Amino acid sequence: MHESSPQLAGLRQRVARLAASGGLESRPAEGWLASGDDAFDAALGGGFATGRCHEFFAADALDATSAAAFAALVALRRPGNAPLLWLRTTDAGRRTGHIHAPGIAELGGDPDRLLLVEAPDPKMLLACANDAVRCTGSAAVIVESWGKFPMLDLTAGRRLALGARDAGTTLLMLRLNAAPVPSVAETRWGITAAASREREANAPGAPAFDLELLRWRAGPAGSRWQLEWNHDIRSFGRSFGRSFGRSFEQGFGQSFGEPALSGALLSPALHRATRPRGAAAA
């Protein structure tokens, strides 16, 4: 074929080279952020691939805390002292609440690793996210946005994903109060709060999450999971979830053990309910 100009020929060659190297998806992931639940991680090929972009959608504003906590716990499971960069806009504190470090400490995470970046508006948030993903040495970068994020179009998303891939940064996009839209993310999840396992005296139990895999570049989507966080072993485990009918012992049995002499002892929950805390000796 006769080429009209050397530039065009050069471009064609470049396109051919790019196609041969395969682009973004072909390179295997260098590592995984594992959730700690064996079946869950195995189904994903090891967990959340590092150096990739993962999206967590909370379609209902009330599930924002579940999505945020899930992302934070996955990132903070990573051993070491690498900081977790958390980017949010200034009005996020009013909408979803301020990140409460003692709450993270009670979940078994280390709040000292948290580095909060507060951008004044979504545009600046995106600019800062682009810088943050290109910085090596973070455990993960969490970018929290609220509602539709029109500035995060396919181009901007791809730029973020490429930056994350080049620097080996794991990017966790928190899309709160937003409906899932097409993007270049490696995985896309819908997260809602799940009913916790009942404890004595009808007290709420450990945090439980309902996850739906909406899209996965490397495999089939559509699977649903119910995970429960155990802060003692700093790991997720399978919740006893009604919809799965998995037996309790198989998933997660031993960590929240029953008291040996249930009749004689006050249950922990009841015990806590009756005991005044701190200086509140009212």
Add this chain to the structure above:
Amino acid sequence: MPLADARARVPDLLAVPHDPILDQLWLDRMAEGCGRYTPLVALDPPDGLILDITGCAHLFAGETGLIDDLDRRITRLGMTLRHAAARTPEAARALARYQTLPAPDEDAAVRRLPIAALELEAEATTALVRAGLKTVGDLSARPMANIAARFGSDAATALRRLLGDALSVLDPRRTLPPVIAERRFAEPIARTAHATKILGELAGEAMGVLAERGKGGRHFRATFFRSDGLARSIAVETGHATRDAALVMRLFAERMDSLADPLDPGFGFDMIRLAVPRLDPLAATQLGLEGGAVRPSNEAGAIDELVDRLATRLGRARIRKYRPADTHIPEQTQLELPAADAPPPAPWPAPEPGEPPTRPFHLFDPPQPIEVIAEVPDGPPHRFRWRRATHAVRRYEGPERIAAEWWRRRDNGGLTRDYYRVEDVHGRRYWLFRHGLYEEKADPRWYIHGLFA
């Protein structure tokens, strides 16, 4: 004279309200511009500037050359300049403000100043004039002890300072920075891009000086002097001492991009100065074997650099770390501190094994009011209304009673709070509290304080 009288006499009088703050800002800008003559510029509010030009005048072909240059710029700004040069700041100030008669030399000029130039209290000035002492020279002919006894020690001190007998100290707006690099141009440069390039060269020079001293800069200030006499300063800070000119220039570029009012060259810059006001020790770095300095390739260095860059762009208070605080009031248990100067980490309260978290992941500050229906007044919430939606409680735990800090405040610190950890039928977990016990308050209100994972 009242304004009405003045208007009656001059019908087309232009009246402008006096704005002392704007005047002060203008004086400050002029002082910044005078930084081209000397680094030691002191303000003499409301309308004066005192410049210490010791050792600087020869750069402008002597005192007269310097004053001519200053006069030309000030006149171009539409101001009128009264100036004087003297051995002490007080003498220069008095000569500029009170000199009416010409004199052969500085001593004679000071002695011919009226007694008002001492700027004593009105009573003392009147007393001096009544005593027949009309000029500073008259007063200085008297014995100092008599003056102090008769008119107070203030008069004696003022006189001695004016005559240069007592120590007088200039209080400059800015202390002399330890490292300065500057460049003057024969022709003003009108493009910001060129100015930035020059700044890059200056940064290279300053880093060389820093390397000789074994120091690194923490704070860098670039001042752009416009040919019309005004100047604009832009400062950047780094979290750690640095001698990396490229890094500092990246921060400056970041800062200039985020300026609310961009750098305005006007008729061009005729001088650019880079000052390093804050230094910290920084050991020399090992060069790479193949030449060139070793980049801070370790990961902590990359994060520090990112923090500096984002802090320059967003403001240092927007990059924060969490530190625990020793209190049991939930909204005060954490401190959010700028990452650049956060104290070393302190231990956080450890979670109780086998127990679900008692503190929420997200906290509302201030707590948001909700409407609650409880089965019994003192009991746990049965259902509650928050953000225009009703939530039916399925599980709860509580109350966890948190008393106010009665030892801190006179009114016992406020009301006791009863916290409940509740879960609704959809599995979402909330942290609610009743503000006040029933014996404290007749109708206590309910609030939502946080959300659990």
